[in-house]
Amino acid sequence: MTIQEQLEKLRATRDAQQKKLNEVAQKSMDESRSMDTGEKEEFDSIEDQIKSLDDDIDRLTRLLAVQAKSAVPAAQIVQENGSATDPKRAAGAASGKGPALIHSRRNEEQGIGFARFAMAMYAGKGDVSSAKAFADNTFRDDVRLNEIMKAAVAAGNTTDPSWAGNLVQYQNLSSEFVDFLRPRTIIGQLGQGNVPGLRRVPFNVRIPGKTAKGRAQWVGEGFRKPVTKSGYDATELKWAKIAGISVITEELARFSDPSIQILVRDDLSDAVIERMDEDFVDPAKAAATGAGLSPASITNGVTAIPSTGDVYADIQALWATADDTNLPVSSAVYITDSATARRLSGLRNPLMAREFPNVSMTGGDIDGVPLVVSNYVPSGMFILAFASEIYLADDGVVTIDVSREATIIMDDDANATPTIAQIQSMFQTNQLAIRAERFVNWKKRRPQAVSYLTGVEWGNPVDAGGGGG
Structure with missing residues (x-):
């Protein structure tokens, strides 16, 4: 951060504090009374903070003035493709004083x-x-x-x-x-913009919960009071990680250019994206322990609802469990594949107006409920999830490790018995092994947090039947 940027930040903070100070004083004046003890303490505290900010602003202003006096104007801006025969540049070299070089930083792709x-x-x-x-x-x-x-x-x-x-x-x-x-994953889209986010928790914590509620009864005078009980359990989110290894040749690394850098970045990230999204929504993905420690998908154990072909009837069926359970509707979100989203966006009513004008093949919302789209959602699957009812433990960091001495089993199945041809020495073959890891885990807060449809094929975009099959 430059001195000028810090000054602007301090001045903005001072303006905010001055506004608070005025508000504290105005309150007592509006009520035609003196400040109470709490207001006096708050006023004095804010006033002290303003004085401290004024001192900092004054110091940095003086420092900026000193630097401005001692600054040397740039003789010229030399671009990377500038001519070495430029007269001014040659004159600078002849005098022994090279021109001032001003380097600009290009906006590179993320990653x-x-x-x-x-x-x-x-x-x-x-x-x-x-x-x-x-x-x-x-x-x-x-x-x-x-x-x-x-x-x-x-x-x-x-x-x-x-x-x-x-x-x-x-x-x-x-x-x-x-x-x-992150923005390319289902989890990454949750919590972005108007899409509700998952309930964040740390790793290795024990979260107590209730499985059954106690019930009270009306009791007349002198009659026996009923005995009630509640049911409790606990949820744990342990360390779990997604890992992948990519192998490239040393020549590829040594003679890299931007296209090779993108290749390495995409190769590392795509593997993590695919595994996260597939296992987050795949109904067949159960929780695993041991070497393959991993969470169950949010749809695992949920009874699928077969689609009737009528979009409105299907959506009503999705909400039946949520309506009975009193789940927080503000955290509701739909999740589906891009083909289903595209068909939704093309549905027309009898007047040929769009049934869901806020839906596109990349997302949107249906009657105010956000729609998240991922290519890793199984075809014809449409999910209703309540984000606040799903725990997420995620450290948000991708760890990269490299080795050229390791011996790698060149197989994407970690449990398979390797063949001799699959075992390769990185040192002997002039290759580099790159390992990417990310710690992430999730679990439903309650079983009713997710419901889903299968076999969804909602109408033809040119049908005039309001989205029916």
Whole structure:
């Protein structure tokens, strides 16, 4: 953050505090009385904060003025494709004073910075110095990447402000990769915009819950009171992770260009996207323990409702359980595949007006209930879920590890018996193994949180029957 940006931030904060101060004073004046004890304390506290902000603003204003006096004007802006025969540039070189170089940073696709960091580590074969040299040579204009490589030292401590500052750069770059990943997943879309989000909880916690409610009765004078009981259980969300390994050749890593960086990034993220979305909604996905520790899908154990072909009758059937259970309708969300969403968007009533004008093949809403679309939802499946009734534990970070010495079983089935041909040495074949991991877990807060339709084929876009089959 620059001094000017910090000044603007401080001034905005001061304006907000001044507004609060005025409101505290105005309240007592409107009621024609003196301030009470609480109002006096609040007034004094805000006033102290304003004084402190004024002091900070004054210091930074003076510092900015000092820097402005000592600033040296740029002789020229030298672009990367500038001519070396430029007269002004030649004059600067002849005088021994080179022109001022002003570098602009291009707006890269999300995830490219993270992929470059990974590629540098691949090329360095785990050696930080080699990775830094590769980054300096190949990505010399990537300021953030080079700051990260400078911070990648063998040891350090969190009391060193310069080291901690560079760690922030690493977190920002990691988040850039997550930003590319999350909006493409069902879980990533939940909680974005007007779509309700899942109920966030930490990992490895025990959450008590009630399975049956106690009931009270009316009792006349002198009569025996009934005995009632409630049912309780507990839910646990343990550590669970999605992992994938990609293998590339050293030549691919060494002679990378933007297209190769995108390839590495997409390969790592697509595998996580596919597994998250498939297992989140696949009715056949049951909870697993041991080596394959993973959560059950939100539809697992739910009785499917066969579609009648009438969109309105089907939606009413979806809501039957929710209506009986008194679930919070404000957290309701529909989830389906893009083909079903496309058919919905094309349905017409007898007057040829769209039945669901807010629906498109990428989402929208049906009568105010958001619609989330994913290509990983099984064809013809339409889900009603109550987001606040589904727990989610997610650390939001994708961890990348690299090895060139490992021996890898080149098989996407971790439980299969490998053949000799599938076992490859990364060192012997000049390959690099890249592993991506993400910790995430979910569980329904109550069984009635999800209902779903199967066999959905709602009408023909040119039918005039109001969406019927």
